[in-house]
Amino acid sequence: xxxxxxxxxxxxxxxxxxxxxxxxxxxxxxxxxxxxxxxxxxxxxxxxxxxxxxxxxxxxxxxxxxxxxxxxxxxxxxxxxxxxxxxxxxxxxxxxxxxxxxxxxxxxxxxxxxxxxxxxxxxxxxxxxxxxxxxxxxx
Amino acid sequence: xxxxxxxxxxxxxxxxxxxxxxxxxxxxxxxxxxxxxxxxxxxxxxxxxxxxxxxxxxxxxxxxxxxxxxxxxxxxxxxxxxx
Numbered sequence: 001x002x003x004x005x006x007x008x009x010x011x012x013x014x015x016x017x018x019x020x021x022x023x024x025x026x027x028x029x030x031x032x033x034x035x036x037x038x039x040x041x042x043x044x045x046x047x048x049x050x051x052x053x054x055x056x057x058x059x060x061x062x063x064x065x066x067x068x069x070x071x072x073x074x075x076x077x078x079x080x081x082x083x084x085x086x087x088x089x090x091x092x093x094x095x096x097x098x099x100x101x102x103x104x105x106x107x108x109x110x111x112x113x114x115x116x117x118x119x120x121x122x123x124x125x126x127x128x129x130x131x132x133x134x135x136x137x138x139x
Numbered sequence: 140x141x142x143x144x145x146x147x148x149x150x151x152x153x154x155x156x157x158x159x160x161x162x163x164x165x166x167x168x169x170x171x172x173x174x175x176x177x178x179x180x181x182x183x184x185x186x187x188x189x190x191x192x193x194x195x196x197x198x199x200x201x202x203x204x205x206x207x208x209x210x211x212x213x214x215x216x217x218x219x220x221x222x
Contacts, residue, residue: 033222049221052150052214055198056221080221092222112222120195120214121221122151134152136189137220 002068003077004060006051006121011081011090017097020075025097027104031112033092035085039135043128047135049082049091052120056080063114067096070110071103078111080121091123142167145207147175148214153192156184166209172196173203179215192217 003019013032021028038044064076077095085091092115096108116137126132144163154160157179164178172194179185193200195214196207207213
């Protein structure tokens, strides 16, 4: 019932919501992370996401399993996009569905925070004011 | 056990620093993940490898004192930036 994937196509939050909603799960929290037009004050034109794909897929599935172990009855759908993205494109979608809202919010945040710490995905930003750089995210 | 070479997959900033996406390193007998990082840092360009770079073996993060087999899939994981 839960789902995780690393994809190259545009993300579809509604489709992911459809994978985890059910009559018993009345709380559905969807997070969509989109490409910002600036980072640390610098104007961003576009960016590339790269991954160590087999490990990224395994780590993402592991995070979802940890969420399921922590919140009984939760269902999670998460996808991260790779490749060249433009400003405003969705880079990550996390949907957590649970019978109650608090667990849905908590599980959604858990999956996103763990993804940002552990899943081997990197982004290279292209700036208006200088050469492209790999981004190191402050957690 | 004697010294042996191992292939290490490298990514993002580390790949740029080393000028390749996979590199060969010479490891001491009974190597650990920490030995892999030290060997990468000794390569030309390797001194700039970020301090928080982690090692993964067969797609799992390992501690720096973990034993490494030279036939394992070894990867150096610089700070990640998904999301």
